[in-house]
Amino acid sequence: MDCTEEMVKILFQHQHGFIVTKIMSTACELGVFDLLLESGGFLSSAEIAERLGTSHMGMKRLLEACVGLKFLRMEWKDNEGVYGNTDLANLCLAKSSPKSQCRYIRFCSEFLYPSSQYLTKAVREGKHQVPFLFDTSEKDIYTNFCSSEERLQLFQNAMGDAWSLYGQEVISAFDLSSFHIVCDLGGGSDAFAKQYVSLYPNSTVTIFDLPEVVDKAKKHSVPSEKYRINFQSGDFLNDPIPEADLYVLARVLHSWGDEKCLALLTKLYKACKPGCGVLIVETILNEDRSGPLPAHIYSILMLLVLEGKERTKSEYNTLLGAAGFKDIQFRKGQVYAAIYGRK
Numbered sequence: 001m002d003c004t005e006e007m008v009k010i011l012f013q014h015q016h017g018f019i020v021t022k023i024m025s026t027a028c029e030l031g032v033f034d035l036l037l038e039s040g041g042f043l044s045s046a047e048i049a050e051r052l053g054t055s056h057m058g059m060k061r062l063l064e065a066c067v068g069l070k071f072l073r074m075e076w077k078d079n080e081g082v083y084g085n086t087d088l089a090n091l092c093l094a095k096s097s098p099k100s101q102c103r104y105i106r107f108c109s110e111f112l113y114p115s116s117q118y119l120t121k122a123v124r125e126g127k128h129q130v131p132f133l134f135d136t137s138e139k140d141i142y143t144n145f146c147s148s149e150e151r152l153q154l155f156q157n158a159m160g161d162a163w164s165l166y167g168q169e170v171i172s173a174f175d176l177s178s179f180h181i182v183c184d185l186g187g188g189s190d191a192f193a194k195q196y197v198s199l200y201p202n203s204t205v206t207i208f209d210l211p212e213v214v215d216k217a218k219k220h221s222v223p224s225e226k227y228r229i230n231f232q233s234g235d236f237l238n239d240p241i242p243e244a245d246l247y248v249l250a251r252v253l254h255s256w257g258d259e260k261c262l263a264l265l266t267k268l269y270k271a272c273k274p275g276c277g278v279l280i281v282e283t284i285l286n287e288d289r290s291g292p293l294p295a296h297i298y299s300i301l302m303l304l305v306l307e308g309k310e311r312t313k314s315e316y317n318t319l320l321g322a323a324g325f326k327d328i329q330f331r332k333g334q335v336y337a338a339i340y341g342r343k
Contacts, residue, residue: 018113020069021105021108021109021113022109022113023062023065023066023069024069024071024093024105024109025105025106025108025109026062027062027066027071027093028093028095028102028105028106029102029106030052030054030062031052031095032048032052032062032063032066032072033071033085033089033090033093033094033095034094034095034096035048035051035052036048036072036083036084036085036089036094037085037089037090037094037096037097038096041084042073042075042077042082042083042084043082043083043084044080044081044082044083045059045060045063045081045083048063048083063083066083066089067083070086070088071085071086071088071089071093072084072085072086072089073085073086092165093105098164099164099165100161100164101161101162101165102161103154103157103158103160103161104157104158104161104162106154106157106158107154107155107157107158108158110154111154111155112301114133115129115133115304115305116304118132118133118304119300119303119304122303122304123303126303127307128141128303128304128305128306128307129304129305130144130305130306133305141305141306142210146210146212146213149216152212152213152216153216155188156188156189156213156216156217157189159188159189159191159192159251160189160191161191162191162251163191163192163195163250164191164195166333166334166335166336167191167192167195167196168195168198168199169333169334169336170250170281170331170333170336170337170338171195171196171199171200171338172199173331173333173338173340174279174329174331174338174340176200176203176246176279177200177202178245179200179203179244179245179246179276179277180202180203180204180245181203181204181206181243181244181245181246182196182203182204182205182206182244182245182246182247182248183205183206183208183241183242183243183244183246183247183248184196184205184206184207184208184248184250185208185209185236185241185247185248185249185252185268186208186209186236186249186250186252187205187207187208187209187248187250188207188209188213188217189217190207190217190229192248192250193205193207193229194229196248197228197229201228203228204228204229204230205228205229205230206229206230206231206232206242206244207229207230207231207232208232208233208234208236208241208242209231209233209234209236210233210234210235211233211234214231214232214233215233217231218231236264236267237260237263237264241267241268241271243271244271244276245273245276245277246276246277246278246279247268247271247272247276247277247278247279248278248279248281249264249278249279249280249281250279250280250281251281251282251336252280253265253280253282253308253311253316253319254282254283254298254302254306254308254309254310254311255302255306255307255308256306256307256308257307257308257309258315258319261319262319262322262323265278265319265320265322265323265325266322266323266324268323269323269324269325269343272343273343274343275342275343276342276343277325277340277341277342277343278320278325278340278341279338279339279340280316280320280338280339280340280341281336281337281338281339282310282311282316282336282337282339283295283298283310283335283336283337284310284311284312284313284316284330284332284337284339285299285310285311285312286312287312287313287314289312294335295310296310298310313330313337316328316330316339320339320341324343325341325342325343326341326342326343327341327342328340328341329341
């Protein structure tokens with residue numbers, strides 16, 4: 001059987017997917033998208049190269065690749081190609097944009113891409129490869145992130161970018177206005193919490209995370225009295241958790257197997273008063289596990305770096321039901337789903 005044009009296109013695109021990430025990260029790092037956003041129009045490759053301090057030849061090739069990937073637009077002016085941002089670049093690739101994904105792209109480029117070299121080993125062994133990723137005997141990825149301030153900041157920045165893009169969608173999936181005291185378990189930085197209080201200004205959010213994470217987050221957080229955000233140190237798996245009307249688990253449960261997830265959810269159920277609840281944010285697999293692609297990608301990452309997995313709607317329904325939660329509801333977003341249960 002011969003390859004069709006569509007088959008060849010798909011094959012080539014995926015064969016070189018890692019180069020696409022590097023093109024994005026390089027253009028972000030050099031400031032291409034910010035320069036074009038600030039210019040408010042189109043610039044030639046020579047102008048861009050001069051202002052950013054790069055070679056003309058190298059910049060021209062980078063810009064042409066960004067056009068091919070639809071990050072940039074190119075027009076002809078006086079027999080010369082000039083370049084401008086697409087809407088995607090203005091929204092997600094310029095560092096100055098409130099929804100910028102530059103730091104998440106950097107995390108992919110500097111951590112996830114090198115880590116993926118151990119995927120074959122992870123598949124063969126059926127377990128994460130954290131000791132090899134960090135060249136250490138420590139098996140817990142979060143302990144390894146916390147052991148380096150630079151490493152922890154890279155991770156926290158990436159999560160912050162993710163919530164700037166997807167946070168409002170999942171937080172607004174349900175009417176949570178009746179919950180005034182909220183606890184964001186494993187919230188890390190205040191990125192998700194800021195999205196929450198911007199939508200529900202009468203709520204107060206306490207971020208409950210490991211001491212090293214909280215200490216780092218406090219240095220970079222906005223004044224708590226302005227955003228009604230507090231920090232509390234602790235290990236939510238082993239320590240008593242703060243009282244709250246609503247507990248948030250955003251990209252937390254996919255880190256662990258069912259036994260540990262059930263233990264945490266049961267702990268939250270016991271802490272809840274009647275009428276209180278839990279909000280879970282995760283990617284959700286189709287029931288036949290045929291997709292969507294973001295859930296498959298995160299499932300592979302969980303295999304590589306953690307003991308967890310992505311789950312189907314019915315699997316989350318079973319976990320929440322076993323912990324005691326009722327009235328379980330699901331809302332699917334562009335990438336993440338919001339799952340809500342009450343006591």
